[in-house]
Amino acid sequence: MNFALQSQQQFQPYTDPVAQARGLELRRRIQASGYMLIFALAITGAMGVIALMGGDVFLAGTLFAVAAVILLSYIGVNIAGPSRKTPLLVGALLLVLYFYLLLSGGVNNTGLMWAVMLVPGFINLYGYKWGTVTLTCIGGATALILFYPDFPGLQAHYDTGHRARFIAIFGALTALTAILDSSRHQTQQMLHMLTAELENHASTDALTGLANRREAYRAIDELERRNRELAGRYSVLIGDLDSFKYINDTHGHSFGDQVLKDVAEVLRSNTRADDMVARWGGEEFLILLPNTDAAGGGILAEKLRDRVEALSKQYPQDVNISISFGVAEGNPAAVGHGQLLAQADARMYRAKNDGRNRVVSA
Numbered sequence: 352m353n354f355a356l357q358s359q360q361q362f363q364p365y366t367d368p369v370a371q372a373r374g375l376e377l378r379r380r381i382q383a384s385g386y387m388l389i390f391a392l393a394i395t396g397a398m399g400v401i402a403l404m405g406g407d408v409f410l411a412g413t414l415f416a417v418a419a420v421i422l423l424s425y426i427g428v429n430i431a432g433p434s435r436k437t438p439l440l441v442g443a444l445l446l447v448l449y450f451y452l453l454l455s456g457g458v459n460n461t462g463l464m465w466a467v468m469l470v471p472g473f474i475n476l477y478g479y480k481w482g483t484v485t486l487t488c489i490g491g492a493t494a495l496i497l498f499y500p501d502f503p504g505l506q507a508h509y510d511t512g513h514r515a516r517f518i519a520i521f522g523a524l525t526a527l528t529a530i531l532d533s534s535r536h537q538t539q540q541m542l543h544m545l546t547a548e549l550e551n552h553a554s555t556d557a558l559t560g561l562a563n564r565r566e567a568y569r570a571i572d573e574l575e576r577r578n579r580e581l582a583g584r585y586s587v588l589i590g591d592l593d594s595f596k597y598i599n600d601t602h603g604h605s606f607g608d609q610v611l612k613d614v615a616e617v618l619r620s621n622t623r624a625d626d627m628v629a630r631w632g633g634e635e636f637l638i639l640l641p642n643t644d645a646a647g648g649g650i651l652a653e654k655l656r657d658r659v660e661a662l663s664k665q666y667p668q669d670v671n672i673s674i675s676f677g678v679a680e681g682n683p684a685a686v687g688h689g690q691l692l693a694q695a696d697a698r699m700y701r702a703k704n705d706g707r708n709r710v711v712s713a
């Protein structure tokens with residue numbers, strides 16, 4: 352296997368797809384906040400113009416002032432960059448606008464009508480759980496304002512039928528939008544789960560349960576990146592089972608599979624949690640050792656070689672199981688992992704040529 356050639360491939364830095372999906376969700380909320388601000392700005396501005404044309408200068412002035420605050424917030428959010436707090440700021444602005452329209456009646460008593468837009472808006476901003484909680488509070492506060500006799504500050508006049516219909520529509524719309532968003536949320540959760548499962552399948556070897564080659568490349572890239580920053584030492588072992596074709600041919604493929612699983616377990620149980628054991632190919636394994644120099648890697652390889660050899664005794668069949676290791680230490684200054692893997696590979700082949708069942712680390 353030519354590792355030098357393989358290493359010339361460029362591997363993309365790994366990003367967890369589930370974390371990516373969550374990031375996208377947050378971005379979607381922040382984006383929705385921007386749209387809500389533009390929407391609120393358009394409505395407030397339009398109502399301001401209508402109020403001005405109708406001669407209600409005070410209402411027009413107030414609406415323009417609110418529009419100016421919304422515009423400034425929009426500009427501010429774009430200059431400062433969106434954050435998790437953006438939906439809160441937008442929610443607060445919308446609430447101020449809403450209660451103003453509710454109390455004043457807006458233009459021709461139509462202010463309340465726009466309130467239905469709060470429903471998709473808040474669910475979009477805060478998700479179906481917190482969105483519903485917020486909207487229920489808004490609905491409750493609205494009912495109080497509308498039905499409390501002579502509520503202080505309520506200048507608009509809404510007839511009783513209008514009030515009752517508004518509360519009913521607001522409640523029904525909140526419930527329907529929450530149900531829709533909750534099913535969207537459930538579908539999304541399922542997608543996250545499936546993505547995590549697929550990711551697990553894509554990174555795990557089905558026979559041994561070890562990391563597969565793809566995952567091993569990702570881990571080497573990550574280890575190299577970390578070590579370039581920390582100038583730490585790390586090593587890699589490449590182990591290849593000896594005369595495995597003979598074992599397969601003599602005892603059958605399913606016995607060969609069992610040996611591979613048992614060897615994987617030996618390697619896994621004799622390495623640290625920080626180390627990574629991967630199935631590198633058919634009967635080849637790769638072990639990544641952070642914070643370990645070549646000497647340390649050699650000692651571990653010798654221990655693993657010994658434990659793998661001891662496996663032979665656990666089967667009723669008369670079988671000799673052994674493994675040959677090549678050890679190489681990473682060079683933090685090196686670009687890419689080609690040289691490191693090629694060196695470990697070459698040493699592993701030297702171990703084979705020197706008679707198998709041994710470790711070569713220099």
Ligand SMILES: Nc1nc2c(ncn2[C@@H]2O[C@H](COP(=O)(O)OP(=O)(O)OP(=O)(O)O)[C@@H](O)[C@H]2O)c(=O)[nH]1
Binds near residue numbers: 592596603633634
């Ligand atoms: N049972 C089983 N065998 C596998 C698997 N993957 C690879 N092999 C076998 O591993 C054997 C590797 O054979 P070779 O590459 O000739 O190497 P070897 O016989 O181990 O000889 P040396 O490496 O030189 O000691 C082949 O017979 C493959 O079919 C697997 O998943 N299960």
